[in-house]
Amino acid sequence: MAEILLGNIISKLETSEDILKQVRKKLSTKPKNYWFYKKFRSKKWDGTYYFMNKSGSFPTGLLHLVKDALREIGVKYDIIDKRNIPDIKPKDYSLNGITLRDYQKRTIEKCLLYKRGVIELATNAGKTEIACGVIKALQLPTLFIVNSKDLLYQTADRIKKRTGIDTGIIGDGIWDEKEVNVATIQTLQYHLTHDKTKTKKLLNKTRLLIIDEAHHTKANTWNRVMRQIPAWYRIGMSGTPFRKEELDDWRLMAVTGRCIAKISNKKLIDLGFSAKPIIHIVRYNTPSYITARYQEAYDKAIVNNEHRNNVIVAICNDLKGLTLVIVDKVAHGLLLNTLIPESVFISGRDKSDTRKEILQAMRNREVDIVIATPIFDEGIDVPSIDNVILACGGVSRIKLLQRIGRGLRKKEGKENILHVYDFLDDCNRFTYQHSRKRIKTYKAEKFKIKIERKYLKIC
Incomplete structure (x- = not known):
């Protein structure tokens, strides 16, 4: 038998020492690549992270894991709720200016x-x-x-x-x-x-x-x-x-x-609330860059790759509508801004008022090409974008979906499609692996993928 004393932030499992050890083990895990940690290599830590201490205290958010563990080992439990519960009956949640979906x-x-x-x-x-x-x-x-x-x-x-x-x-x-x-x-x-x-x-x-x-x-x-x-x-x-x-x-x-x-993205697309993304995987000719260091590879194969940057310029020239070019490095943004004179570059170095002015210019369609660092990755209310060029490369699934998401707002009065341009960066083993992982993400999200070979002659 066990009792769970429930608190707002921390709860506690009270039971026998043997059951506590079993549950504590089930609420433990090892971080990725834990063997590289200094404490592990110096034999001061075995690589295990425990979410329950030896006295049975654990974060309340993991209550479902504690209950699962107790059920798994066949132990009945009672929950004693000691939380400070607000006495409230929810009110009408209709909002001003919109009808909730x-x-x-x-x-x-x-x-x-x-x-x-x-x-x-x-x-x-x-x-x-x-x-x-x-x-x-x-x-x-x-x-x-x-x-x-x-x-x-x-x-x-x-x-x-x-x-x-x-x-x-x-x-x-x-x-x-x-x-x-x-x-x-x-x-x-x-x-x-x-x-x-x-x-x-x-x-x-x-x-x-x-x-x-x-x-x-x-x-x-x-x-x-x-x-x-x-x-x-x-x-x-x-x-x-x-x-x-x-x-x-x-x-x-x-x-x-x-x-x-x-x-999910798919549900929003199926319901017509989001644009349907078409992913254009761009093949291009470029020399190989062999290096054992990722940062050096990124600098040569992505930021300062003349062939790749020329292709980005060509794509911008071909596209119609509002285009967002996403970079990771300020240096890359400045370089592309120089190569594309009609573009506007925005980064975290710009003052808040400047960023607001550029966003407003995008809403008013006073600018066609905006080059931006990751300041647009999370939650910024970006006006309706027709094209996204992922000049940034990278491997993070989270960042990739956030960046595509900047352009998924429903297109009013025109075809509800977002064109996304990504690159098969096969000039270096790091960048090639990252390209393959991005393509894997697109497939997992069930996005339509097209291979673009028209830029192979550009150098």
Whole structure:
């Protein structure tokens, strides 16, 4: 027999020592490549990460794993709920200016029913509107955590517009606290060190926690902040929350709970809410770059590859409509901006006002080609884009889907298609492997793929 004492952040399993050891073992995992860790190599650690300590304490978000473990070993249990539960009946969650889609309503209702968990929402699913619906339904002290200054203002404006609730801003040098607040993770981290009393007061009064781009909670800095927020309602939002690596996935679920709703790219495309992407895999001629170091390979084969950059210029010249060229390095963006004089380049080095001006120029169709660093990767409200050129290469599935997602907004008054141009970078073993993995992601998402050979003569 066992008892689970349930808390908002930390819960505890009380049982015999033998059962505790068995459950603790089932709540353990080894990080990827743990044998490279200094502590492991010095024999100070066996490579195992435990999510339950020896006294039985564990993150409440992993309650389902504890229950699964107890059932697996045949142990009955009772749950004693010691959480501070808000006495509230959810209110109407209709929003100003829009009619919620059916799947958005279902997702809001799941958030209200389950109280905590991850919602996996492909780009263009309207995650901020879903969050607004939850905020309006509950009308509790709320903390909405974002990862950038751009998202800070965009999200606060959207909440106020959709719910009519005056929204506080905590970030970018501002601490304007209200009942519903949007905060950057960086500001919370800083003030927990430099002004702990004020920050803890904010965190302790929070009853609804919403985490944007929740996959970041795998990082220690994010995780430490989330573990200090005793909110009863805890919702993590991400287009790609789970990475098929147990440690990262469990760290996310530890502060939110398991996945409670999922809206895929395919579903949004089938429903007509997202454009249908056509992936053009561009073949091109280029010398081989043999190097044992990835950074050197990336510099030669991607950033400063004259043949590849000339092909990018040719593609831009061929395309019609608004084209977004995505780069990883500022140096690459500046180089392409020089090669494509009619383009505009935007990076994280630009001031917020400059970025807003460029976004507005995109909305007004005053610019045809925008070259951007990863500042557009997460959540920025980008106007309807016709073409995306992935000049950046890379291997991350999360970043890849986010970048394609920038152009998936439904096209009004024209064919509902997004053209995505990627490259078969077979000039180096690293870049070739990355190209193959990106193609694997496209196939997994059931995107249409076309091989483009028309640029093979360009050098």
